[in-house]
Amino acid sequence: MSSIKSIVDIPTVNKIARLARLEILEKNKQNLTNDLNNILEFVAQLNEVDTSNVEPLASVTGHKLPLRNDEVTDGNIGELVLQNAPETSSGFFVVPKVIE
Amino acid sequence: MSDFLKLDLLGASIALKNKEISSVELTNAYINAIEKTSSLGAYLDVQADYALEMANRSDKKIQQGTAGPLEGIPIGVKDMFCTKNIKTTASSKILENFYPTYESTVTQNLWNDGAVMLGKLSCDEFAMGSSNETAAKGNVINPWSKTNPMSPGGSSGGSAAAVAARSALAATGTDTGGSIRQPAAFCGITGLKPTYGRCSRWGIVAFSSSLDQAGPLTRTVSDAALMLNSMAGYDVKDSTSANISMPDLMTYLDNSIKGKKIGIPKEYTQDGISQDIMKFYESSINWLKDSGAEIVPVSLPHTKYALPVYYIIAPAEASSNLARYDGVRYGARNEAATLDEMYELTRGNGFGDEVKRRIMIGTYVLSSGYYDAYYLKAQKVRRLIKEDFENVFKNVDYLLTPSTPTTAFELGQKQDPLTMYLNDIFTVPASLAGVPGISIPVGLDSSGLPVGVQLIANSFDEPGLINVARTLEKCADFNLIPDGAAK
Amino acid sequence: MTETLNLKPGQIKGTSGIWEMVIGLEIHAQISSKSKLFSGASASFGSDANSSVSLVDAAMPGMLPVINKFCVEQAVKTGLALNAKINNISVFDRKNYFYADLPQGYQISQFTKPIVGEGEIIIDLDSENQTVVGIERLHLEQDAGKSLHDQHPTKSFIDLNRTGVALMEIVSKPDIRSPQEAGAYVKKIRSILRYIGACDGNMEEGSLRADCNVSVRRPGDEFGTRCEIKNLNSIRFIIQAIQSEAERQVDIIESGGKINQETRLFDTSTGETRSMRSKEDAHDYRYFPDPDLLPLEFSNEWVAEIKETLPELPDSLKKRLIKDFGITPYDASVLVEEKEYTDFYIKAANGVDGKLTANWMITELFGALKKENLTLENSPVSPENLGKLVGLISKGIISGKIAKDVFSEMMISKKSPAEIVREKGLEQVSDDKEILKLIDKVILENQEKVKDYLGGKDKLFGFFVGQVMKLSQGKANPGLVNKLLKENLK
Structure with missing residues (x-):
C-alpha cells in the first residue's frame, strides 16, 4: 500500500475542483493550494500507525442493515418535489441543455 | 432579568404544569429576549407568530391535561434541522431560499412532546467550523464577550449563544466532531452528544453521515436529559438509527456514583492546554472522587491520530453529501450555458471558503490513487481509536477530559484552518468511536470565560452519563450568567 | 474466398x-x-x-x-x-x-x-x-x-x-x-x-x-x-x-x-x-x-x-422436455426460452405426439403470432386446441396440409380443430373405395400421360398423386393415394 506523500499543486487543485464541480477563482488558488498542503501534511501523521492487520471501519453501529418491505408508501408529491426548484416546466426540472 | 427567563427548562416545565405560568407568557418573554439580544446574531430566523400559536395550543393542552413532557417549552433549532415550511439554510448561501416540505424526525419528536419553536439558529456553514465564523449570514457573538467580541464556538454557535444568552430555554444542535460540546464549553452551558444512532439523522442536513449526531444544548444536565428524552428514538427512516430503547433519563439524575470508575486518559492533558482549564480539570477529578467515584489513570493510545482521521473521513463524506447542492432541484443557481458550467458557478458561488476547502480535501482523499493512502488508512486508524475506547471501557465506567484546549477566542483570531481544527482535539475521538459525550461548565478562567469539562460514556450509556454529569454539575455549582444575556 | x-x-x-x-x-x-x-x-x-x-x-x-x-x-x-x-x-x-x-x-x-x-x-x-x-x-x-x-x-x-x-x-x-x-x-x-x-x-x-x-x-x-x-x-x-x-x-x-x-x-x-x-x-x-x-x-x-422458492429453471426443464416428450435439444431450448412457452407446450403436448407438437408450436404457431403481432399470452389458439390439432394429424383424421388450413381458421375463429374439420368436411379420406374412384377418374382423363408413364417416364408419378389430391380437395390420405396409384398404374 502506498503511504501518504503527496504535494498538491495548482494543476491538481484545478483537477480536483473540476471533479467536485467547484469554481475556484484564480486569485484564491494559491491560498487554497497552501491550505490543502498544510492539511495533507497534518494528516500524514497517520503514516506512523501500523495498520497492517487492521480492517477498515466504515460504521460504528453494531446492528445489521434493516430491510423494509416492498410497499409503495411514497410518491405522488410532484408539487412538493418541484416546489423549491430554480426552474421547472410542465412538471420537469429544467437545466441547461446537455449534449450526450 | 425577567422571572420567566430565570427558570431553567425543568423549572419552567414544572411551573407550566402547575399552571403558575402560561406558555404564552413564557414564549413572549423569550421573544422579547431574542429582540434584546439580537446583536449577538444567534438567530437566523425568528418565528414569533408561529411560536405564540404553538404556545397557545400548549396552554390548551395543559388545561386539558394532555400535556407532553416538553409542553409549552420555547426552544431554538439549529439551522441544520429541516423544518417544514420554515426556511432552512444550514447557514449556507447555496440554500438561502430553501423551504423544506418536511420536518426532521428529531424536531418532530420535540413538537410532538409539546415544545414551542422560537426560530432557527445560526451555525457554521453546513456545520463545518469551530467558531461559527463560516456562517453565510455573519458571526455570532459569545454572550460572555468582554471588550472584544468572542466566538461562541461552533458549529452549533448560535444554539450555544442563544441558550447562554437566555434567548432560548434550550436548543438543538448537531455534533460531528465536537459541534455541540465545544460551543457549550465556550458559552458556559451543557451540551450533550448522544451515542451515534441514538437520534435519527432523517431530515438533518448531512455533513458527515458516519459521525453526525443530534443532541441538546441546555442550561443544566437535567434539562439535557429532558430534551434528549424527547429527541432520541429509533427511526425506520434512518438505517443507522439504533433500535435500542432509552430509559427515562430523569430517573437516573440523582443516583449515587459511589464506586463508579472514572478514567483519566493521559493523552488529554498534553501541551497547549491552558493553565486555567487544567486547574478546573483537576478540581473536577477531585469533585468526582469526593462523590465516591474511583479515579483510574487510563490510556487511549491512538488519541493523537483522531484529528487526522477526522479531517480525512469527515471531508470525504462531506464531499459526497454536498454533491446534491447543484442548483437543479432546490437552492441557489447561477445560470450558465452548459450544465457543468452551471454546476461550477452555482457551487463556487454558493459555498463558502471552509466548505470548499473541505470538499476539495474530501474529493482529493477519495480520488483515484489516493484512496488507500488517505481514506482507507483513516478508516483503519478509526478502528484503532474505537478499540481504544472499547478497551478502556472494560476497566472504567466513564472518562473525564477537558472539553477544549482553550476557552473562547476572539472572533477573527484563528485565520489558519489547521489552528482552528485543533479546537476539536478533545471532542473528536468520542465522535469517531460513536460514544456519547457531554460538556458541562465548571467555572470561569482568569479572563472570565467559561471552562467546560467533558464526560464520555460507553455506547448507549446515556443514563450513566447523565448521572455522573449531574453529580459533577452539583459539585461545580456553576450558575453564572453572561453579561450578554437578556436581562 | x-x-x-x-x-x-x-x-x-x-x-x-x-x-x-x-x-x-x-x-x-x-x-x-x-x-x-x-x-x-x-x-x-x-x-x-x-x-x-x-x-x-x-x-x-x-x-x-x-x-x-x-x-x-x-x-x-x-x-x-x-x-x-x-x-x-x-x-x-x-x-x-x-x-x-x-x-x-x-x-x-x-x-x-x-x-x-x-x-x-x-x-x-x-x-x-x-x-x-x-x-x-x-x-x-x-x-x-x-x-x-x-x-x-x-x-x-x-x-x-x-x-x-x-x-x-x-x-x-x-x-x-x-x-x-x-x-x-x-x-x-x-x-x-x-x-x-x-x-x-x-x-x-x-x-x-x-x-x-x-x-x-x-x-x-x-x-x-x-x-x-x-x-x-x-x-x-x-x-x-x-x-x-x-x-x-x-x-x-x-x-x-x-x-x-x-x-x-x-x-x-x-x-x-x-x-x-x-x-x-x-x-x-x-x-x-x-x-x-x-x-x-x-x-x-x-x-x-x-432457494426453496426457486422454480424449475430452464436448463433443468430443457432436460425434462427432451426426456419426457422426446423432442430435440434445439426445440427444447426454444421452448424453455420463456416460462410461458414451456407452460403452453406442456399443456399442448399432453397426451399427443410431443415432437409434432413442438414442430407445430415453434413453426406454425410462433410464425402466425409473429405475423399477427401477437404474443403467446394472447394467442387465439389455446394450448388445448393446438394439442387437439396435433391429435387429429396423428390419428390420420386430417393431413398435414389440411391441418394448416384448419390452423389458419383456428387463428381467426378460436374454434376447436374438430369443430372446424366437421363444419368444413375436411376429414381425411382414407377409404380405399373412395380413393380408387378418384384414381379411376384421373387415369381416364389422362390417358396420354399414363402411356408416357408406363413407357418409362417415372417422374410423372407425382403428377398423378397431385391430380388425385386436387380432386379430393386435399382430403385424400396421401399415403393411401400413393399405394393405390402404384397398384393401379400397371
Missing part, C-alpha cells in the same frame, strides 16, 4: 489476417419490485413526470436510504439461478459523479463487495452447440433519472421517475466470442430472470439493457483495448453494435491506429457506434462505502429459504 468460408462466428477477416472478438456484457435488469430500491415511491412509471418520486429520490437535504427487502431477495434468487456464490456480507458504495438526472450526485451501487460473486451459465448457440459463459458478479444499484433533450432548444428537461429504481447489474466474464453468442447470452439471462420473476425482461421498455465491452485480438493473443457500448436495449442492436464496433476497431488497428478506451453509443439509424461526448471527461468515481447504509448481512438459512 475459401478463407472467408472458414471464418468462425465472431471472427473478422481484415487485410492483415483474421481477428477475433472478445466480448463481455454488463446487463442491467430492473427488479420487478413495487417500490424503489431505497425509497417507498412506486417503481412503475410511464405516469406524469416526477410523480413517482419521493423526497429521498429527489435527494432533498437530510433524506436517507432504506433498502427494499424484496430487491435483496431477488438478487439472491438470481445469484442462485446463475449458480453463483452468494456473499452473506456485501457493502453499498457511493459512485460519485455529477449529472442532471442523478440527484444525489452519486449512485448507490456495490463496488468492492457485491451481493453475488462468480457463477456461470450454459448458453445454446444452435441445435448442437452449447458454451459456458462465466459470471463475474451481480450487484444491486440505483437507476438514474431521465433527461429529455428534445423539448427545448437550449434546455434539458429532467424527470426523476426512474431515479432510484432497483437494478441488478450482471457482469459476465469476457468469455463471449461472437455477436451471436452475446445475443444468446442475453436471451438466456433474460429467460432465467423471467422464470424466477426477478425482472420482466422487457427490453423495449428498458427493463433490461446491456452495456457491451468489445475488443479485438489475434486469435490466442492477449486482450486488446476495449470500448464500452452503452445502453443497448434489443438483442438485434446488441448483435449489430458488437459487429460494427469490432469492425471499426479492426479498421483502426490495421490502418496503424490505436484503440482509445472509451464509452460509445450505438446509433440505430446508421448501425454504427460513436464516441459519447459527455463521457469524455476522465472519470474518477471516488467509490467509498455509503455511510448512510450499513453492510448488508444475511444468514445461510435465509439463503436456503430463498
Whole structure:
C-alpha cells in the first residue's frame, strides 16, 4: 500500500475542483493550494500507525442493515418535489441543455 | 432579568404544569429576549407568530391535561434541522431560499412532546467550523464577550449563544466532531452528544453521515436529559438509527456514583492546554472522587491520530453529501450555458471558503490513487481509536477530559484552518468511536470565560452519563450568567 | 474466398489476417419490485413526470436510504439461478459523479463487495452447440433519472421517475466470442430472470439493457483495448453494435491506429457506434462505502429459504422436455426460452405426439403470432386446441396440409380443430373405395400421360398423386393415394 506523500499543486487543485464541480477563482488558488498542503501534511501523521492487520471501519453501529418491505408508501408529491426548484416546466426540472 | 427567563427548562416545565405560568407568557418573554439580544446574531430566523400559536395550543393542552413532557417549552433549532415550511439554510448561501416540505424526525419528536419553536439558529456553514465564523449570514457573538467580541464556538454557535444568552430555554444542535460540546464549553452551558444512532439523522442536513449526531444544548444536565428524552428514538427512516430503547433519563439524575470508575486518559492533558482549564480539570477529578467515584489513570493510545482521521473521513463524506447542492432541484443557481458550467458557478458561488476547502480535501482523499493512502488508512486508524475506547471501557465506567484546549477566542483570531481544527482535539475521538459525550461548565478562567469539562460514556450509556454529569454539575455549582444575556 | 468460408462466428477477416472478438456484457435488469430500491415511491412509471418520486429520490437535504427487502431477495434468487456464490456480507458504495438526472450526485451501487460473486451459465448457440459463459458478479444499484433533450432548444428537461429504481447489474466474464453468442447470452439471462420473476425482461421498455465491452485480438493473443457500448436495449442492436464496433476497431488497428478506451453509443439509424461526448471527461468515481447504509448481512438459512422458492429453471426443464416428450435439444431450448412457452407446450403436448407438437408450436404457431403481432399470452389458439390439432394429424383424421388450413381458421375463429374439420368436411379420406374412384377418374382423363408413364417416364408419378389430391380437395390420405396409384398404374 502506498503511504501518504503527496504535494498538491495548482494543476491538481484545478483537477480536483473540476471533479467536485467547484469554481475556484484564480486569485484564491494559491491560498487554497497552501491550505490543502498544510492539511495533507497534518494528516500524514497517520503514516506512523501500523495498520497492517487492521480492517477498515466504515460504521460504528453494531446492528445489521434493516430491510423494509416492498410497499409503495411514497410518491405522488410532484408539487412538493418541484416546489423549491430554480426552474421547472410542465412538471420537469429544467437545466441547461446537455449534449450526450 | 425577567422571572420567566430565570427558570431553567425543568423549572419552567414544572411551573407550566402547575399552571403558575402560561406558555404564552413564557414564549413572549423569550421573544422579547431574542429582540434584546439580537446583536449577538444567534438567530437566523425568528418565528414569533408561529411560536405564540404553538404556545397557545400548549396552554390548551395543559388545561386539558394532555400535556407532553416538553409542553409549552420555547426552544431554538439549529439551522441544520429541516423544518417544514420554515426556511432552512444550514447557514449556507447555496440554500438561502430553501423551504423544506418536511420536518426532521428529531424536531418532530420535540413538537410532538409539546415544545414551542422560537426560530432557527445560526451555525457554521453546513456545520463545518469551530467558531461559527463560516456562517453565510455573519458571526455570532459569545454572550460572555468582554471588550472584544468572542466566538461562541461552533458549529452549533448560535444554539450555544442563544441558550447562554437566555434567548432560548434550550436548543438543538448537531455534533460531528465536537459541534455541540465545544460551543457549550465556550458559552458556559451543557451540551450533550448522544451515542451515534441514538437520534435519527432523517431530515438533518448531512455533513458527515458516519459521525453526525443530534443532541441538546441546555442550561443544566437535567434539562439535557429532558430534551434528549424527547429527541432520541429509533427511526425506520434512518438505517443507522439504533433500535435500542432509552430509559427515562430523569430517573437516573440523582443516583449515587459511589464506586463508579472514572478514567483519566493521559493523552488529554498534553501541551497547549491552558493553565486555567487544567486547574478546573483537576478540581473536577477531585469533585468526582469526593462523590465516591474511583479515579483510574487510563490510556487511549491512538488519541493523537483522531484529528487526522477526522479531517480525512469527515471531508470525504462531506464531499459526497454536498454533491446534491447543484442548483437543479432546490437552492441557489447561477445560470450558465452548459450544465457543468452551471454546476461550477452555482457551487463556487454558493459555498463558502471552509466548505470548499473541505470538499476539495474530501474529493482529493477519495480520488483515484489516493484512496488507500488517505481514506482507507483513516478508516483503519478509526478502528484503532474505537478499540481504544472499547478497551478502556472494560476497566472504567466513564472518562473525564477537558472539553477544549482553550476557552473562547476572539472572533477573527484563528485565520489558519489547521489552528482552528485543533479546537476539536478533545471532542473528536468520542465522535469517531460513536460514544456519547457531554460538556458541562465548571467555572470561569482568569479572563472570565467559561471552562467546560467533558464526560464520555460507553455506547448507549446515556443514563450513566447523565448521572455522573449531574453529580459533577452539583459539585461545580456553576450558575453564572453572561453579561450578554437578556436581562 | 475459401478463407472467408472458414471464418468462425465472431471472427473478422481484415487485410492483415483474421481477428477475433472478445466480448463481455454488463446487463442491467430492473427488479420487478413495487417500490424503489431505497425509497417507498412506486417503481412503475410511464405516469406524469416526477410523480413517482419521493423526497429521498429527489435527494432533498437530510433524506436517507432504506433498502427494499424484496430487491435483496431477488438478487439472491438470481445469484442462485446463475449458480453463483452468494456473499452473506456485501457493502453499498457511493459512485460519485455529477449529472442532471442523478440527484444525489452519486449512485448507490456495490463496488468492492457485491451481493453475488462468480457463477456461470450454459448458453445454446444452435441445435448442437452449447458454451459456458462465466459470471463475474451481480450487484444491486440505483437507476438514474431521465433527461429529455428534445423539448427545448437550449434546455434539458429532467424527470426523476426512474431515479432510484432497483437494478441488478450482471457482469459476465469476457468469455463471449461472437455477436451471436452475446445475443444468446442475453436471451438466456433474460429467460432465467423471467422464470424466477426477478425482472420482466422487457427490453423495449428498458427493463433490461446491456452495456457491451468489445475488443479485438489475434486469435490466442492477449486482450486488446476495449470500448464500452452503452445502453443497448434489443438483442438485434446488441448483435449489430458488437459487429460494427469490432469492425471499426479492426479498421483502426490495421490502418496503424490505436484503440482509445472509451464509452460509445450505438446509433440505430446508421448501425454504427460513436464516441459519447459527455463521457469524455476522465472519470474518477471516488467509490467509498455509503455511510448512510450499513453492510448488508444475511444468514445461510435465509439463503436456503430463498432457494426453496426457486422454480424449475430452464436448463433443468430443457432436460425434462427432451426426456419426457422426446423432442430435440434445439426445440427444447426454444421452448424453455420463456416460462410461458414451456407452460403452453406442456399443456399442448399432453397426451399427443410431443415432437409434432413442438414442430407445430415453434413453426406454425410462433410464425402466425409473429405475423399477427401477437404474443403467446394472447394467442387465439389455446394450448388445448393446438394439442387437439396435433391429435387429429396423428390419428390420420386430417393431413398435414389440411391441418394448416384448419390452423389458419383456428387463428381467426378460436374454434376447436374438430369443430372446424366437421363444419368444413375436411376429414381425411382414407377409404380405399373412395380413393380408387378418384384414381379411376384421373387415369381416364389422362390417358396420354399414363402411356408416357408406363413407357418409362417415372417422374410423372407425382403428377398423378397431385391430380388425385386436387380432386379430393386435399382430403385424400396421401399415403393411401400413393399405394393405390402404384397398384393401379400397371
